[in-house]
Amino acid sequence: MSFYFTEEHDFFRKSFRDFLQKEVVPHIEKWEETGHIERFIWEKFGEMGYFGINYPEKYGGMDLDLFYTVIFLEELQRVNSGGFAAAMWAHAYLAMTHLNKEGNHKQKEKYLAPSITGEKIGCLCITEPFGGSDVGGMRSTAVKKGDSYIINGSKTFITNGVYSDYLIVAAKTSPELGNKGISIFVVDRDTPGISATKLDKLGWRASDTGEIAFDNVEIPVGNLMGEENKGFPYIMQHFALERLIMGINAHARSEWALEYTIQYMKDRVCFVKPISQFQALRHKIADLTADLDVCKTYNYVTT
Ligand SMILES: Cc1cc2nc3c(=O)[nH]c(=O)nc-3n(C[C@H](O)[C@H](O)[C@H](O)COP(=O)(O)OP(=O)(O)OC[C@H]3O[C@@H](n4cnc5c(N)ncnc54)[C@H](O)[C@@H]3O)c2cc1C
Known part of the structure; x- marks a missing residue:
């Protein structure tokens, strides 16, 4: 075990x-x-x-x-x-x-x-065309009007951004407060004013990474999630899990690639031997395996 x-x-x-x-x-x-x-x-x-x-x-x-x-x-x-x-x-x-x-x-x-x-199916809409790392700098707004919020703005690089049924959207309810003025909403895909375009990417092609525009999208106040203006701390708290997820994805993908490479080296014959028997290549694989083990262990310890 x-x-x-x-x-x-x-x-x-x-x-x-x-x-x-x-x-x-x-x-x-x-x-x-x-x-x-x-x-x-x-x-x-x-x-x-x-x-x-x-x-x-x-x-x-x-x-x-x-x-x-x-x-x-x-x-x-x-x-x-x-x-x-x-x-x-x-x-x-x-x-x-x-x-x-x-x-x-x-x-x-x-x-x-x-x-x-x-x-x-859901998607999470935080990143905007003007920046992703700088979450506090987002420009999308959600203005309260009676029993509704009106969302305007745009998001980009959104995974499941085109075919999902609902969107978890971060927008500024108090833009003057900077990162202390962000709130989180759940929005149905078929709400009028939402349009999405699929991005043509080099990789991850099975995934519909989308650019999404919100044009006077009216949602009920009941679609606010958690407290108004607490969106930034919510996002930052969940980034901890999301970063761990990306780390695990990276070590798992590397491990799969390494296994694939080792199998190829066993099958590929060059100068009358499988190339897996060449010492310089074996050193390279040993180094990569050690690096991978360090990353994997770090992720497991963090979990
Ligand atoms: C395939 C794909 C799927 C995605 N899915 C989603 C999703 O589902 N939802 C979502 O909200 N977002 C999603 N994203 C967006 C992703 O989270 C952003 O790309 C990421 O946050 C970086 O933002 P940016 O691309 O605007 O780069 P920027 O923030 O503009 O950064 C540009 C460069 O500057 C560096 N940089 C930025 N700030 C600093 C700093 N303070 N110090 C040093 N270097 C810095 C960055 O590391 C980067 O190399 C996705 C992106 C991709 C590519």
Whole structure:
């Protein structure tokens, strides 16, 4: 047994890996080409409970420990489609984290529960064309008018930005307060005034990374999540998990690439030998394996 994973974890890893091989891998080439992940696979993920591993049983989740999430992320990287993996984890850990932490009971029933079953897909809209790292510098606004907020502005690089059913949107309710004036809203995709364009990327092609415009989008005040003007601390708190997720994605993808390379080196014959027998290449692989182990251990310790 490993220091971090129990037998139950290992069992989950094996069954999820088998599921991905059977249900996902046969479709990856098509989704990479079309840039559209078909709905049936979201629903299958939901049926199997994969979107709910980290969420309360009350809303249909399984409330399992964070190492199940580590396995979920690691195994997703093994299907050889960064875009497919991104679509799944952006839904399950970017959009749904905000719903779970800031959403009230009504919002959780309407959006979190169907996100767990895979009936609704979400995206998280923070980054804007004018900047991503500088969250406090965002320019989108949400102005309160009676029982509504009116959202104006634009977002870019949004994973699941085109085909998702709802959007978790950060916008300034008090622009004069800078990063202390940001709030978070849940917005239905079909609200008038929202338009989205798919970006033509070099990689992650299965994932619909979108640019989204909000033109006088009117939403009920009940769509505010958590407290008004507390959006910046909410975003920063969740960045901790999101950064860990990106770290795990990176080590898992590197591990898969290294395994792929080692197999290639065993198969490829040059000067009458498999190239895996050349000492200079073996040194390189040993160095990369050591680097990978350091990153992986760091991520496990952080988890
Ligand atoms: C495929 C893809 C999917 C994405 N999905 C989402 C999503 O679902 N939701 C979402 O909200 N965003 C998403 N993003 C946006 C992503 O979070 C931003 O790209 C990121 O925050 C960086 O912002 P930026 O691209 O505007 O770069 P900038 O913030 O303009 O940064 C440009 C460069 O300057 C560096 N830099 C910035 N500030 C500093 C500093 N203080 N000191 C030193 N260097 C600095 C950065 O490291 C970077 O190299 C996605 C991006 C991509 C590419």
